[in-house]
Amino acid sequence: MQKRAKFGIGIGVIVISLGFLAWMGYGESKTYYHTIAELQTLQGASLSHRMRVGGTVEPGSIRRLSGRVDFVLQGEGKSLPVSYVGSEPLPDTFVDKSQALVEGRPAADGRFVAEHVQAKCASKYEAAPGGTPTPAGGEARTSTM
Amino acid sequence: MDVFGSFALLLAFVCAVYAFIGGIAAIRTRHPLLVKSTRQAGLATCGLIFLATLSLEYLFFSDNFSVAYVVAHSNRSLSPFYKVAALWAGQEGSLLFWSFLLAVYVFSALIAYRNKNGELMPYVGVVLAGVQIFFLTLNNFVASPFKALGVPGVNGAMDLVARGDGNGLNPLLQYPEMVIHPPNLYSGYTGFTIPFAFALGALLARYPGEKWIHLTRKWTMIAWGFQTAGILLGAHWAYAVLGWGGYWAWDPVENASLLPWLTGTAFLHSVMMQEKRGMMKVWNVWLVFCTFLLCILGTFLTRSGVVSSVHAFASSNIGNWFVGFIAIILLVCLTAYFKNRDYLKSENQLDSIVSRESSFLFNNLILLVSCVAVLSGTLFPVFSEWFTGDRISVGTPFFNKVNIPIGLLLLFLTGVGPLLAWRKTSLDSLKRNFGWPLLMGLVAGAIAFPLGVRGFYSLICLILCVFVASTITMEFYRGAKVIRARSGASFLASAVDLTMRNTRRYGGYIVHMGMVLIFIGIAGTAFNKDIQKEMQIDSSMQIGPYSLLLQNFDTKQEKNYTAERMIIEVTRDNKPVMMLYPERRIFPANQASGTMVAIYSTLKQDLYVVYAGQSPDTQAPVIHVYLNPLVKCIWFGGVVVVLGTLVALLPNRRAVLVLAAVQEPTRVKSMAGTLTPSPTLREGHD
DSSP, rough: HHHHHHHHHHHHHHHHHHHHHHHHHHHOEEEEOOOOHTTTTTGGGGGGGGGEEEEETTTTTOOEEEEEEEEEETTTEEEEEEEEOOOOOOOTTOOOOOOOEEEEEEOOTEEEEEEEEEEEEEEOOOOOOSSOOOOTTTEEEEOOO | OHHHHHHHHHHHHHHHHHHHHHHHHHHHOOHHHHHHHHHHHHHHHHHHHHHHHHHHHHHTTTOOTTBBHHHHHOTTTSHHHHHHGGGGGHHHHHHHHHHHHHHHHHHHHHHTTTSSOOOTHHHHHHHHHHHHHHHHHHIIIIIITBBBBBETTSSSSSEEESSSSOOOOGGOOOOOOOOHHHHHHHHHHHHHHHHHHHHHHHHHHTOTTTHHHHHHHHHHHHHHHHHHHHHHHHOOOOOOOOHHOSSOOHHHHHHHHHHHHHHHHHHHHHHHHHHHOOOOOHHHHHHHHHHHHHHHHHHHHHHHSSSSSSGTTTTTOOOHHHHHHHHHHHHHHHHHHHHHHHGOOSOOOOOOSSSSHHHHHHHHHHHHHHHHHHHHHHHHHHHHHHSSEEEEEEOOHHHHHHHHHHHHHHHHHHHHHGGSSOOOHHHHHHHHHOOOOOHHHHHHHHHHHHTOOOOHHHHHHHHHHHHHHHHHHHHHHHHHHHHHHHHOOOOHHHHHHHHHHHHHHHHHHHHHHHHHHHHHHGGGGGOEEEEEEETTTTTTEEEEEEEEEEEEEEEEOOOOOOEEEEEEEEETTTTTEEOOOEEEETTTTTTTEEEEEHHHHHHHHEEEEEEEEETTTOOEEEEEEEEEETHHHHHHHHHHHHHHHHHHSOOOOOOOOOOOTTTTTHHHHHHTTOOOTTTTOOOOOO
């Protein structure tokens, strides 16, 4: 019986401590998906979440300024002004009318401040073969490990 | 040729259905002719799939632009090398390629055991045919690669057309690794079908003993070796092509390939407990079931885009087929298990917490925890949407927080496990086996700390790596010393001899050594540096010990693309090191561009240079330079792992009994053939 208890304690310690780490990692990195329309209805605490918003880049809206890139995302008839402030260069696939996924937080003035941008050319490619990371699906990433 | 191909696929489907239904009938009636004919139907299925695959390749090589799949993934100027790879560049072809590789395995298994294991093989054949039916259904009726190119005609019907040229292959795939990475990974995914079929077949047949485990060991290792190689090649491709300075991003598709690897690794270890002690039978059966399910899930995640919503492939309803298939497998496995679970009763119990068994138990536990964490993190967006309505994803911090400690625990067990005795290990043997390695590890840590290795995990990783490497080296040293004392051969020759006498054990050690190298490489990530800078011609920048001078910036025209490139001279202490040409390629055929990273790789660190485009204000080229320490260890470790796997697959060299030094060589030779292992002839000794 004592043997079993030892195993039980060993397994319990491992699982609980890993579970705790998982919970911490979850809190640190959880990101909400929202559509542009949803974003405009959010209130209170949910506005401070880290989130991802997808849309199409409005033609002619990309303005490259020093230290940031401004553009407008469109989706479901709404539009969202975005400032990209990340340090990575924007992916090759980020052009007018490309589908983009921005990750960051909304600012008080209604602009969306993005730290990462992924983009893919509209209907250019299909998925890459199995096992290749999604960027092969025509997107390029701006995040690093 | 497209008609030929689609007809071959249809016929393959019919044969597979026959092999399945006829196989069930053969199991019921035990009619020898029926058994034989279903096996031959299984072989015919495979042959027809080979023909279909060949005919699709033929369409690529003959530039047949009346077939939609060829138009979408090839063009006339594509080199033959990549025309082979175009086969798996898209959905339809990838699924055909899945069937093809599965057919290779099924064919080999049916041939290899044609006159053996008569009780078991009909069951195995039925399971294999069932899996083939699923993929052939997709190949024939859902995603046929042989569809003719059509455009909507005047009266609404589709008119067949042929194009002059195709759209070309996705530039991200025009890279040598892309030609070898998918076949490796797919061979891993499909390969686990064989152990799955044997496990399920043995359970259904209530096949006596541990025979199925012995039968499937090699198949599992082949699949595992391919899976490992596939994952690492994918990581290398991401590193060398995507240009973001890293090789692993916990992307859903990457995770999908890792999941079956984790359970497959657990399975490879825990079967030893069943072989030696008759324990863990239920666990092993479920591990192999889960591994196969995760292979299917991996293919599903890759093909359906269910996780990363914006990347969803609009035209595809293939996901539902996979969900259905996974549900069916799960149902079959559960039914088989509950019907026959008394057959899986354990013969022994755990004796001590410090024993080989318990190290395997903990190894399995943490591999499983890792698998659950990666799986739940990957599917989190899907499940959170079901339960809360919000689609929430988790990122790199989540995966790293859980998997770094798991990796280190595994590393620790890698060193400890193999040297613990079965049942119970004495304190004395612990001291003898681990005293020196532990001391070496601590000394390495004490040296590294003042040299700047300060991070908790980095330091622990270093200590463990030295510890594990020392235990493995000691094992080789001890064994080789014994052989050397008797044979008088050199140390190296004795170590090789030792390895060949027990390939399974020492091959396993080589795999472990490779894993240590991979861990060292991953630990290097903690010391990565990077700088992004606008460069004028003749200006220079400094990173680590290297100085980079931009000599020129130009555009060159190639057959399939145009490239903008930077010409950079790298110097170190004012001595020239090499020239680097990071470039961006623009492919006119599909208006796409691709980054070509320039890497100067040494054992110590990689200088990784990306041309990041032109600055919008000044039109000056922008350079992004990374200094990534120890990355080469990962690729080298991968090679060692694969070599170790190959060694472990070799049959043991027959131990030759050397009776005495005066023995006449001719007599020894004549005896060798008649020798059979006796109790006095222990494995690994002479």
